[in-house]
């Protein structure tokens with residue numbers, strides 16, 4: 001059960017420009033903004049057509065990022081206060097998106113995961129989302145017992161925010177749920193916990 | 202085969218046990234004195250009369266009680282049965298495969314009459330008599346996969362095939378060896394096998410996937426897989442791990458024979474005709490150590506396999522805590538004599 005190095009863990013190859021798309025929808029949080037800026041610096045000329053950015057201002061310096069994003073040649077930057085509100089806005093943007101739209105996601109695994117999940121729910125190809133990881137490695141974890149999600153997990157063991165179980169955070173990842181799996185770590189001997197350390201920085 | 206169905210439980214008081222005939226036909230999975238993963242796939246062809254391979258779908262003395270246990274699991278956790286919307290055609294394929302096999306091979310228990318799309322299914326052991334229209338889900342009390350899945354031993358998952366991959370897009374899974382359907386639904390072959398140690402690096406999954414993508418209609422295949430379980434518990438899901446996990450600490454030299462079970466999965470794979478999906482059946486068999494050692498070859502071999510099992514597999518299968526106690530107990534049944542090739546009793 002408790003095996004390391006699991007293959008379902010997603011890979012994030014980095015953002016590249018899709019020169020065939022006529023609408024680019026880019027979702028990002030925190031330091032993901034820098035990935036967008038880098039994308040424009042390196043591949044700016046290849047990005048043709050409309051660009052819509054949905055940005056979650058999750059860091060103290062996020063307002064500066066927003067200013068810089070607005071200086072890019074884009075149609076609009078939607079700046080939202082949290083990942084949840086950004087995803088909500090992204091849903092609206094994608095609902096009216098047409099053929100030829102390419103989705104990009106940059107930032108934390110949570111932001112990327114929720115964007116990929118949304119694309120899938122809207123009937124788009126989740127594998128076609130271009131992704132780049134930036135910033136914290138903190139994880140979104142689903143408790144396999146009560147099915148509740150615990151956000152921003154930095155430690156190998158975390159108390160489920162819903163049922164309170166001590167969860168071991170596995171590498172097993174579900175794109176559909178946009179979450180890593182958490183399994184009760186002391187089910188065999190209640191209270192017997194390994195040392196709790198910060199592993200997802 | 203004219204047998205009674207046993208009335209027994211797989212939880213609480215755990216009254217499950219195997220009859221002597223059921224022990225003799227147990228699909229012992231070790232064909233030599235050691236075990237490692239491999240691409241152990243063979244045609245799912247008819248085996249000797251009375252064996253678990255006699256028919257494609259094996260119904261045995263535990264049928265009625267296993268179905269009662271499944272009903273409890275589904276009542277408590279509906280997420281154990283899930284199908285993504287595009288899997289409806291595959292669900293009907295699955296229902297057809299099960300009903301036709303069961304009615305053909307066990308006419309004393311099941312009957313199926315079809316007139317065009319008007320089907321009449323009778324399941325005598327479970328007291329079910331159902332007329333329905335094939336292809337019309339509203340004529341059944343459950344969706345087709347759940348309907349027939351509640352009437353057949355074994356867990357089932359259905360894989361959609363697209364983009365050169367298999368996707369676990371439906372399943373009815375109530376007796377699993379510690380993996381979650383709810384978590385794995387929508388994953389591909391490599392993703393859901395993610396947690397398995399060593400086998401990825403051995404290219405077992407690359408080769409198995411390549412083989413399965415070419416699986417032909419009418420040529421099902423099978424393989425055996427195994428693990429160990431404390432108490433004859435069918436529902437060893439991760440969802441309920443916080444309930445059954447502590448059982449692993451209850452093994453003592455006195456109770457090994459009754460508590461420790463070998464759990465073998467006879468897994469079969471079929472191409473489905475209309476949907477082109479692949480059906481994966483996981484037919485589980487439990488046997489307690491005390492029953493197992495009544496076949497001397499199995500007692501010897503179980504001891505040797507468990508003794509030489511790679512540490513990664515011991516940990517993955519969750520055997521770590523009770524392995525030594527079990528080995529000590531099994532050693533009484535291993536006199537060092539040579540064993541013959543193959544899994545069958547001598």
Ligand code: HEM
Pocket residue numbers: 238239240241242358360367369378379380381385393394395396397400405406409410413424426427428470479481517518
């Ligand atoms: C489409 C059919 C198949 C499905 C749905 C399936 C599903 C699974 C699942 C859910 C697990 C548990 C993984 C976990 O720990 O979460 C597993 C384990 C495993 N599977 Fe498959 N599998 C399939 C076919 C195969 C095939 C053809 C092979 C052939 C080599 C294979 C080899 C294994 C092995 C070696 C394990 C580890 C088992 C253990 O040590 O207990 N699987 N499979």
